[in-house]
Amino acid sequence: MFKEVLQRLNLHEKDPLQIHGYQSYGTHEHIYLLGRALEDEGVNLEKTGFVNAFKNAYRQFRSDELSHAKIKVKLPDNRVLYTITDEEGYFKIDEKLANLKDLTNEEGWLQLELAYDDENQKRLVTNDNKFAAQMLIPSDKAEYGVISDIDDTMLKTGVTSLLKWRVILNTLFKGVGKRTPFTGAADFYKKLHLGKSGSASNPMFYVSNSPWNLYHYLEAFIKNNSFPKGAILLRDFRTPFDRTPKPEKPHKQHEIRNILKTYPDLQFVLIGDSGEHDADIYIEIAEEYPERIKAIYLRSVTHEKRAFRVRGLLEKFEVTPALLVKDSTAAEDHAREQGLII
Known part of the structure; x- marks a missing residue:
């Protein structure tokens, strides 16, 4: 001012x-x-x-x-x-x-x-x-698409910390070159991008609740850590004084539905974590589009109550294969069994 x-x-x-x-x-x-x-x-x-x-x-x-x-x-x-x-x-x-x-x-x-x-x-x-x-624009060679969360799925963030204090500290005091991806995540995403054929160019979509203000920060993180290039979909940063109408649906649900509607002939793999609401959102999407979701992978965060709740949700869910995994190796093994990667 x-x-x-x-x-x-x-x-x-x-x-x-x-x-x-x-x-x-x-x-x-x-x-x-x-x-x-x-x-x-x-x-x-x-x-x-x-x-x-x-x-x-x-x-x-x-x-x-x-x-x-x-x-x-x-x-x-x-x-x-x-x-x-x-x-x-x-x-x-x-x-x-x-x-x-x-x-x-x-x-x-x-x-x-x-x-x-x-x-x-x-x-x-x-x-x-x-x-x-x-x-x-997805290639004609695409076998399926991949929609992934970023925070605590690809990038170690700390969204489950009290009042999200780790998110704040990491954002304010850690340069993008110091941010750490989860072990094996980039390699797993590369294999999904290449698909079963090894040359599929499957489209990647990175959907996060982070504000657009961090777009270049997250873009640099994805590039620096050799994740496949993809569309990056963030949200507007709302302040307590924001008088604009709130969206009818949460940001992630809105974006995922838009992607599925844009590509009606393409199936998708959904990747997230057990830290916030990814399980609820992905289950709702899979029930709404039962023929469109090939698999759901949720990384288990170090928060036992949340992981326990997600395990309970997945035990009752039978629409599509859905796993709560500790690391990328477990997700990769399952994806190979499902014929998603080589």
């Missing part, structure tokens, strides 16, 4: 502008792209040390968004789309568009170019007013 006052008085230089294009997903005739227009706060995830980690976390959460900014989206074949950001700087392209599959790479990624379309904003941008975005 103080910086904004100084900027209006011309006593502080305005921050350059940027556009965050999030890794999203679509079909060969439907483009679905999410992103956000923001001021560049100088976040540098490559800097190490807890002081830099804290600075990065602070800058990610004190984002200055650009509301009602006009954004131009350019496709590889030079087709152009336009959209306007909302009050919090978010934008969405959700419309039918033919022949998108012809523009993707071998893994199914469509490369897009974002830019501001307002002359006043163009003068303040970095990167020559060119920002990258990507959208995943």
Whole structure:
């Protein structure tokens, strides 16, 4: 707030502008792209040390968004789309568009170019007013899709700690290079991505309750630890003063249903943990789409009461194979028995 006052008085230089294009997903005739227009706060995830980690976390959460900014989206074949950001700087392209599959790479990624379309904003941008975005269109070789949670499923987070204090400490004081994946998780995900054939390019979807402010942090974690590239689906960060209507369904349920509806001919593997509500959500989804879910894997967190409750849920559940596992090895062995991987 103080910086904004100084900027209006011309006593502080305005921050350059940027556009965050999030890794999203679509079909060969439907483009679905999410992103956000923001001021560049100088976040540098490559800097190490807890002081830099804290600075990065602070800058990610004190984002200055650009509301009602006009954004131009350019496709590889030079087709152009336009959209306007909302009050919090978010934008969405959700419309039918033919022949998108012809523009993707071998893994199914469509490369897009974002830019501001307002002359006043163009003068303040970095990167020559060119920002990258990507959208995943599943390959014809895909055998099934994988939908995974991130926190305490791939990334050691501490969501079961009292008042989630470990989550807070890890986010504020640990740089992305210091964050630890679970042993064997990346290798297991790679095998799922390659499928039974060993060359399937099965689409990966990472769904988390983390806010969009941590998008680049989680994107870097996935890349740095050699997890397969995939669509990353986070949620808006709500404050106690947020007056916007709450979603009818929890974020994960909403996103998973959207994915299943987008790809009606594709089956899925669901991966989560026993720490929060993944078991309840996945069971509900599998009962709603009994022919669509090939397997459910839930990593057992170090919280015996929650693990005990999840074991009770799974004992009564017979719709699809569902396992509570201690490590990736147990999940991998089962996936191989089920013919999901080689």
